[in-house]
Amino acid sequence: MRTFRIPFASATRTLTLLLSFCLALGFLGALAPGARAAAPAGPPTAAGQAKAAKSAPRSTEAAERRKDAAREVRADASKRPPLASGGEPAAVRAQALAAAATCNTADFTSRTGSALVTQIKSASVDCVNSLFTLKGNDAKLAFTESQMVTVANALRTVAAGYPGDDSTSATQIVLYLRAGYFVQWYNPDVVGPYGSSLKSAIEGGLDAFFAAPHAQDVSDANGATLAEAVTLIDSAAENARYLGVVKRLLAGYNSSYDASWWMLNAVNNTYTVLWRGHQNSDFLPAVQADPSVLDTLQSFASRNNALLGGDKGYLVSNAGRELGRFLQYPALQAKTRPLVKSLLDQSSITGRTAALWVGLAEMTDGYDKANCAYYGTCDLANRLRAAVLTVNYTCSSSIRIVAQALTADQLTTACTSLKGQDAYFHGVVRDAGAVAGDNNTTIEVVVFHSSSDYQTYAGTIFGISTDNGGMYLEGDPAAAGNQPRFVAYEAEWVRPDFQIWNLNHEYTHYLDGRFDMYGDFDAGMVTPTVWWVEGFAEYVSYSYRNVEYTDAITQAGLHTYALSTLFDTTYDNADQTRVYNWGYLAVRYMLQSHRADLDALLAKYRAGDWNGARTILKTTIGTRYDADFNAWLTACNGGNCGAPTVPTAPECTGADTRQLDRNCRRSGVAATTGNYAYFYLYVPAGTGSLTITATGGTGNADLYYNGGAWATTGSYTARSTTGGNNETLTISNPPAGYNYISLYAQQGFTGAAVTTSY
Structure with a gap:
């Protein structure tokens, strides 16, 4: 991101x-x-x-x-x-x-008791998965505590005869419970509180599931349910109670798991149980009572060191991080420090084992920095930068x-x-x-x-x-x-x-x-500007590279949003499709169809007049363009989005063809090999930056700039000399008065253009 x-x-x-x-x-x-x-x-x-x-x-x-x-x-x-x-x-x-x-939400919100359980068991996993999005009264009807207790009790019943696959719909039941905890977390006032009744029921259900013999099967069929059940531990904030399950999965992992993505996922989900456990009041006492989970993490990382550098290396590096996180507790530091040090000694700052080393080092830096010399992790960020980012190149x-x-x-x-x-x-x-x-x-x-x-x-x-x-x-x-x-x-x-x-x-x-x-990030976010910020970045990225944005064009056919709605996009109220795909569509439409409105809007953004910009979007424009935008979406999805905005500056108007000016260009520029095309422009005092670009044509023209005399290969203060004719210079605080520019023909060129803006 x-x-x-x-x-x-x-x-x-x-x-x-x-x-x-x-x-x-x-x-x-x-x-x-x-x-x-x-x-x-x-x-x-x-x-x-x-x-x-x-x-x-x-x-x-x-x-x-x-x-x-x-x-x-x-x-x-x-x-x-x-x-x-x-x-x-x-x-x-x-x-x-x-x-x-x-999936029909009413099938769940209209049922209680055994009828609800039957509905959950008959639904597809993906249908149940969609319930994570429920809001309002639907959320309350589906996930109030009494409903959750019913489903948790059903998990205990199903677990008693769990066959190691989803033939008894254990996955759907587990996933429904996870959806309930998720929705209640984000909507507690709507769904209502969860109390001791649910806690007792969920513990009974999870106890029964993890005690089932087939819950230890190493197979895709079991892994699909097991992975969700491990995450349900955290959903229900039962992290401390099921440390034994965490240890069992980590200790039990071997190469037989590698054939099953789901089993690997179940193992990896134990790290969520550990990571989130630190936020629960009963977690530290549980670890203090039985700190063997620390040994389990160290043993797992050490035993599986060979996985590092491969596609399952994340299992090892995550083990190291979760071990290192226990350094935050003074009562556990004597136990944790040597275990962390042993893993640091088995890995290095670069190379195959770097992910383990860096993860551990970050934990020592965050939780035990005073002892960095013991670990060998002092001045961590600078050491990493020096070791890893070794290429330095001045582009311009x-x-x-x-x-x-x-x-x-x-x-x-x-x-x-x-x-x-x-x-x-x-x-x-x-x-x-x-x-x-x-x-x-x-x-x-x-x-x-x-x-x-x-x-x-x-x-x-x-x-x-x-x-x-x-x-x-x-x-x-x-x-x-x-x-x-x-x-x-x-x-x-x-x-x-x-x-x-x-x-x-x-x-x-x-x-x-x-x-x-205008200003920094926070300044620009005081009103909704995300539609422009992200949509324009997408627009330039795709149009500059001349690449069709197929995902956005596909979205256009869905007509999901009105233009006036997109003006309200924020990072809190939108998913990635709305932020990027629909931001692109809104920006492209406005650039192509309502340039004057967009220019007025940008003038407000540049001045930091966020309320004035908001007035343009919500009052001056409002819903006026919604119908036209909707019609444009249909055309765009059908292959006729219209021509992207062509970024051209007007021709400079001075009688001397060498004279440039603010925000204008000279086109049709040519010179034979070894010769120059000379230009000059007058820059007012107080100008913060001057941008000079050369584009187009054939041959190879290099761009030279001089602040006080004609620019040549032997007299310049800045130059851009890449292959071809696409060259750019940005001059900070150029001197007031006449400034000088030239295109030098490294190879004879024709049809080039020079543009200046300040």
Whole structure:
């Protein structure tokens, strides 16, 4: 989740849209009420992808850091690739969505007692899974305590003869109970309180299930129910009572589990039980009474060290994190410290075992920092950065790339894409320069070698969430010395092709924050601006790369939202489909169909007049365009979305063809090899930044700038010399008076254009 424009002070508190993301991706069945921060991990290997859909996150610590900040930021979860084959197939998800769509809520809300149990047992798992979304009176009728007691008692009855598969509908019963706890957690005033009656009933049901002989079968059939039952432990806040189940699963794991995604999921879900247990008052006393769970975690990680670096390595690194988390208790430190140290000694800061080392090190840094020398984890964030981010590349005067493993060709490719986007962006938004008080003149682009490396290192180095597709940290643009950056990773799943995931989306956030949105992240969120912030980043990313946004076009055919509704989108009230797909559709429509309104809106955003912008959206526009937007959606879904906005500046009008001016261009520029096309422009005093772009044509033109004399290869203060004619320079605080620009023909060129804006 790049988070759009996060103040650095908030970066360690980041989570966003967890519930919305899980709803949109079909992950609801995995969430316990308390595990609201357990957003799915990224898109790595097949097993890892499947695990992300149904289990605790690969990095549970990242989730914990995020759990209290849902309103602070937004992370680009939708910017991850879809789940791949392996584990839970895409076809299964499609069937699940279809089943959920045909599920009738009234079948559950209108029944009580044995009739309710019969209905649950006769429904599909996916139908029951859809009940996590219930609200209002439906939530109350389905999940009031008396209903939950009935279903918990049914679990005890079914568990008595549990055959090790779903033939007696144990999965549906477990999942219904999980849905009830989840809905009640978020709607306690509507559903009503849960008390001792339910606690007694759920303990009876879970006791019976985990005592059933077939609950220990190693098979897909049992694993599907077992994985949900383990998560139900946390849903019901019975974490302390079932530490024995946690130990049994961790101790019992061996290679026979590897053939079953569900069994792996059941094992991994034990980490949710442990992680969330720390929030329950009875958890620490239970561990103090029997601290053998600490030995179990250490033994599991040590015994399965060979899994690290593979698609099941998350099981080991999560074991290390959950062991290290017990360092927070002085009463357990004497027991925990040597166990943690032993695992640190079995792993290293980089390489195959890095995920275990970093997870443990982060726990020592957070809970036992005074003893960092004992662990060898002092100055952790700086040590990690120095060890991992070893590539430093100056892309331009405003862009620096810091990377883990980019080659020279890959650096050139990324740099060319970023610099070319500058001109495209300015051509679309038609800005007049940076907003007042924005000093973010340079951007640091951090690129990890893979999504796994990102998840391993980025959270500790930058204090961010990593269960996402990248993150932009704006900081305070008015503060001296502030360094904005976005953190991204290579998309290893498209190799041997090279792609930095979300590169252009994230870079748009930087440009938009600098040239369109006054102040910092918090300032821009005082009224709903998400439709623009995310929709525009999507729009530029897809249109600049000339890639069709098929997901958004498919959504257009569903006519889910009116335009006036999309203007109300926030990170709290929307899922990823509304934020990204529908944000894109709203922005594209407004750019193409109502440019004057959009220009007026951007003028308000740039001035920080958020209430004035809101008036334009909700009063001046209101519902006026809803019918036309609806018709446009039909056409767009049918293949006629209209031409994307062409980002062009008007031709400069000065009689001297060498004269440039503010927000204009000279086109048709040409020069023979070794010669120049010269230009100049007058810059007023107090100009914060000057952007110069060269685009189009044939040949190879390099861009040179000089603040006090004609710009040449031997006399310049800035230059851009990539291959071809797409060059960009951003000059901070250019001198007042005449400034000079040239295109040098590294190879003879024709048909180029030079554009200036300040």
